[in-house]
Amino acid sequence: MSQTTGAGAVAGAESLPPVFDEAGRRELDAVVARYPTKAAALLPALWMVQRKHGWVSPQGMAEVAEALALTPAYVKGVVTFYSMYHQHPVGTHFVQLCTTTPCNVCGAEKVAEAFLRATGAKRLGETSPDGAWTVVEVECLGACGFATPVLLDDDFIESVTPESVPAIVARYR
Ligand code: FES
Known part of the structure; x- marks a missing residue:
């Protein structure tokens, strides 16, 4: 990761x-x-x-x-x-999404862009200006049949689409 x-x-x-x-x-x-x-x-x-x-x-x-x-x-x-230990400060909410090839061909990059738009983070790996969100891409999360899988804090969310991202982010605000 x-x-x-x-x-x-x-x-x-x-x-x-x-x-x-x-x-x-x-x-x-x-x-x-x-x-x-x-x-x-x-x-x-x-x-x-x-x-x-x-x-x-x-x-x-x-x-x-x-x-x-x-x-x-x-x-x-x-x-x-261990990638679960943060070696730098991160936002209050930490979003990890899989962009490995199987998820990528199913649109993971669009999901990543949607998370950046919804959270205000400028780039993957950076924290939003309000300190609330850090979005990172990770390797296979072991849910290849449910693209795009996202680990948001401790919650695993399957089959995330660009359209579903705003509602997901709103639930954690
Ligand atoms: S390649 Fe994305 S979860 Fe396996």
């Missing part, structure tokens, strides 16, 4: 509060207790960072590394491996 460029940044790294303050540390301790080792809690710890900040900043990676006694390089390697 592709990763956003974050050109329409909505929250700079310089303004981020710590994730593992007293309450965050208590939550992390409870997560770590479910695993045989501290390191095994890496993925949920990164989710904690993303839930709090909306993305996983270098500061967030450093916090996780320190909290779990891992090297920053190891943490970064995991963050960059």
